[in-house]
Amino acid sequence: MTHATHPRGTIHVVDPSPLNWLYVTYNTVEELVRVTPGGKVRPAAMRWYRWKDERTLDVRVREGERFPDGEPLTAATVQRSFDEQTRWTAPHPPGTHFNIDPRTRCEVRGRNRVRFHLPRADGLAVGKLRATHIMSTRFWEEVGFGYARSGRGEGHW
Amino acid sequence: MIDAPGPWGTGPFVLTEGHSIIDTEQAVTSRDPFACIWLPTEDRTPRVRLLANPGYWDRRRGPRLAEVVFRNDLSSRDALDAVCTTEGEVDIVTAVPPARRSVSSAPSTPTWCRSRPPT
Numbered sequence: 001m002t003h004a005t006h007p008r009g010t011i012h013v014v015d016p017s018p019l020n021w022l023y024v025t026y027n028t029v030e031e032l033v034r035v036t037p038g039g040k041v042r043p044a045a046m047r048w049y050r051w052k053d054e055r056t057l058d059v060r061v062r063e064g065e066r067f068p069d070g071e072p073l074t075a076a077t078v079q080r081s082f083d084e085q086t087r088w089t090a091p092h093p094p095g096t097h098f099n100i101d102p103r104t105r106c107e108v109r110g111r112n113r114v115r116f117h118l119p120r121a122d123g124l125a126v127g128k129l130r131a132t133h134i135m136s137t138r139f140w141e142e143v144g145f146g147y148a149r150s151g152r153g154e155g156h157w
Numbered sequence: 158m159i160d161a162p163g164p165w166g167t168g169p170f171v172l173t174e175g176h177s178i179i180d181t182e183q184a185v186t187s188r189d190p191f192a193c194i195w196l197p198t199e200d201r202t203p204r205v206r207l208l209a210n211p212g213y214w215d216r217r218r219g220p221r222l223a224e225v226v227f228r229n230d231l232s233s234r235d236a237l238d239a240v241c242t243t244e245g246e247v248d249i250v251t252a253v254p255p256a257r258r259s260v261s262s263a264p265s266t267p268t269w270c271r272s273r274p275p276t
Contacts, residue, residue: 007209010224011248014236018197020227021158021177024205027225028159029166044215045167065214068164068171093158093179139165149160 022093025133032059032078032129041127045073045134047112049126057116057125058109067136075108081134082106082116084144091131098131162206169213169220175202177227203230233257 015023034044043049047060065073083106085091092098103119118125146152158178159165165172181195205227209220228247231239237257239247 005221007211007220007223009222010226011222012226012228012246013249013251014228014231014233014240014247015249015251016233017252018179018199020201021179021199024172024177024207024227025158026168027170027207028168028172030168062214065167066212067167068210068212071164073167134167136165138163143160143163143165145158146160 029133029135031132031134032061033126035127035130041130045078052115054121055118057118059114059116061112061114063112067138069136069138071136071138073134074111075114077137078114078134079106079108080137080140082132084135084140084147085132087147094131098128100125100128100132167210167213169210169215169218170207170225171210172205173208174206175204175227177201177205177229201227201229204228 017023030045032044032046032049033041035041043062045062045065047062049057049059052058059078061073061075061078067073071077082104086100086102086104090096090099101119101122104125105117107115107117109115116125122128140148142148159172160176160178162172162174162176178200179197180200181197183193184196185191185193207225207227209223213220228236231247233250233253236247236250237253240250
């Protein structure tokens with residue numbers, strides 16, 4: 001695969017699709033993994049993951065990444081994003097099939113390492129992380145998927 | 158979804174203007190047994206602007222474009238007209254109804270322009 005050149009040019013898009021909000025989200029935000037057009041789950045905001053046992057998932061967060069305001073991406077960023085999103089009963093518009101068991105705990109194990117403790121085995125847990133957005137601290141403080149403004153997130157993802 | 162522009166993510170683009178969101182209300186369709194549905198409504202600003210994140214880590218993925226502007230100030234009909242008859246106003250129109258698709262016979266019309274000419 002060839003490497004992209006420097007970004008250039010402007011395109012104007014008229015997109016009546018009811019999924020336009022999702023295109024904006026998925027092109028401005030990352031998750032620990034993404035899914036390729038061929039359906040493969042691949043690391044995105046993580047370097048790698050490893051199952052320690054069937055209920056313990058170790059993740060190494062990608063080092064050196066920064067949000068546009070300069071905040072570094074760290075294990076603490078991932079932990080806060082996970083904790084914020086598991087507050088919801090139904091955090092994903094496509095459906096609750098993306099839900100990770102809310103009893104799951106995200107533990108910071110170092111600047112760039114987190115460990116997910118699942119209450120029971122879930123072979124789809126890594127794939128479900130595709131829907132857990134990794135957001136900056138300012139996002140949670142100022143916007144926060146509805147919670148920061150309205151005190152609730154249900155129905156306003 | 159993202160209510161406001163800002164430095165919120167580490168993706169290939171940064172939302173710098175506007176928003177494109179849906180909001181939903183819960184509608185109860187049965188009390189016993191309990192059942193409900195979501196009633197979504199859209200809220201978009203006239204323009205939503207994404208700028209390339211030059212620090213994005215995956216250069217193979219992009220960004221390849223410096224700027225993407227979603228125009229929500231045009232109807233589908235006006236957008237189809239603009240994409241075929243203007244330069245730089247509208248470059249892509251999605252969700253074109255099949256009834257409005259036809260290959261133009263005009264020799265100057267690009268082959269990717271499949272809008273029926275305005276009547």
